[in-house]
Amino acid sequence: MVPPDTTVSSLPHARWWRAGVVQAVSPPGVIDLGPGYLEPSLLAVDEVLPLYAEALTEFGPAALSYGHNAGAEPLRALLAARHGCTAEEIMVTAGTSQALTLLCTALGRPGRTAVVEHTCYDLARSIMTDHGLRLREVDADSEGVRPQALDRALSHGDDVAFVYLTPTFHNPTGTVAGVSRRRELLAVAARHGVPIVEDDAYAELSLGRTAPPPSLAALAGRRGVIRLGSFAKTLGPGLRLGWLEAEPGLIDTLTNRGQLVSGGALNHLTSLAVAMLIGDGRYDRRLAWLREQLRLRCETLVAALRAGLGESVVIDRPAGGYFVWLTFDPWRSEESLLAAAERAGVVVAPGSRFGSADGTHLRLAYSLNSPDRLAEAAARLAAAWRNEETLR
């Protein structure tokens, strides 16, 4: 028996959970471990509900005016305190994908090169290639990109706009670079004079008690690093709110572009609403709760997969984020694994979507389903893949 679908059908707002309102709806009857979405019951509806009225009461018409181009100072100051920098090193964005779009137009130009991890977030690649950037891929190991490989990639004589890295809770692999690795990567990029764009959308979602290592931006004092943060993964993507950390000179460059001078802050009212949440500790309480929910889901999925699959698959339990990365024997075919999962009523994401070419991998999101359903999904997948193995 499938555990009840708490993702949608049991919710009072089920009728709005359909194509036309939200971006994508899971196929009926399946357990969806595909996208990097939060289970609806984990989205911050209760926390966000009072915020906009609070912000309009506190800030009055200033909250509806054109906002300061780099973002309203109340949120910039709160973020600066959280991330150990100055408010002048913070710019409010409309989320990581918007920030990356802005960087591609400000730093890129068709024909220039972006250096990326050979396995990385597929839609970041799309944003770069949409702007005419060529991609050069770099090998990675269990701590992400290898410094020697980055050095070689930057020695090809390309006109490199930036290096795009995810050193913390990597999507899709879940890897975390240690402090030494981080310092080595910074040194290589600095030697070549190339900025690093650090995608840190999952950084606040550590599943353990210890925080991840300091960000590249923090280690470098933001010199030569542009760090992208987001509230999409911690509160809800419908807010369209994030921030970036960078040198004040670069923030001046970004905020002096026509789009910003014309429209002002990229999401002004929402930035003041979220400032209300952070300012009095509600955001941190929410984060602690969400991390516990994600930890429980991750543990459930990993334990059930290990119980069902034994040693035949490498299952790295991630230290944070939304995803488990599975590594199969290289002779296993991604297509047949996906097909077997589909027959079992479970959706998973193929490693090839993220550029992976060094074996057979699948990405499983534990963020979009209840622990019961994750256990059921793992049991189905283990049975399906054992069968698929005997049938091949």
Added chain:
Amino acid sequence: MVPPDTTVSSLPHARWWRAGVVQAVSPPGVIDLGPGYLEPSLLAVDEVLPLYAEALTEFGPAALSYGHNAGAEPLRALLAARHGCTAEEIMVTAGTSQALTLLCTALGRPGRTAVVEHTCYDLARSIMTDHGLRLREVDADSEGVRPQALDRALSHGDDVAFVYLTPTFHNPTGTVAGVSRRRELLAVAARHGVPIVEDDAYAELSLGRTAPPPSLAALAGRRGVIRLGSFAKTLGPGLRLGWLEAEPGLIDTLTNRGQLVSGGALNHLTSLAVAMLIGDGRYDRRLAWLREQLRLRCETLVAALRAGLGESVVIDRPAGGYFVWLTFDPWRSEESLLAAAERAGVVVAPGSRFGSADGTHLRLAYSLNSPDRLAEAAARLAAAWRNEETLR
């Protein structure tokens, strides 16, 4: 005596009306007719205050999820009904400047050409040149761009990405193209196979009882026209919400880009909040009130300028929007008119900022001050410019 500054100092939230929160603050002690801003008391604080809680109550977690890439259907359906098209011809944007940015990257490419009115919104030009587009300017008359001039501009053999036009309540000149003119412009662009981007940010702000002529998009059934609409000028720019009307095929192209596939709807929660306002008639009541406030301000400014300046300046009373456009004798120097205004404690916008080169022009915004202060500003300007005339 200067009438009280209702724009800021008398408001309970005056302390937030400062650099760091909002984009720009008027210099102390002056009457600011420069930017296309609304007076704070005209921003829709009371109307917006309950909306987000209403949207989260109605839509639940679907309002915080990734939104449908083209925008949530409830708002698309309401906008389609208002603008006489189908929901498939509507895409929700984060405002006109964001929409124009999206179009520049999707339709443009460094080295391609955008054809623009020789006098037009300066920051639209900046957005285009930020994306490497070259600008080719077209002459205009009292109905905006002349079809013959457009035809010539499109016959140069440039690789034209689009034509950017503001046929309704033009910024800065206030002109409105009649229906025949609109049909002629459409015919010229269609003959050259070049799309028109129609900036209609002020279209809902007619000051009279009659609506402006149908949009280019409506006349063309959206074939070859992309119309940009905004809630910045009717509710408040801090929302960062607008929409565009276009052929469904083009909307598919825009929404299949990495930024949209990654982040979903460009401002999802806010789009559902504003849908609550439109859905039960509150938006239309707000519009009627705002138009009356703007009509009163426009009449006050124009009457006081005419009383003070007589026949020496052509003062076109606009039919809608935020601005009065002044045409001086060509021998009058823009610099000396600006300097005289500044000495009198009034900020106005120079015509040259908008590319105007066919005489001496100034743009005066009547949107940012109370009628009393507008009358005072007009009296000061008339005195200053009469003196400036005798002193030259």
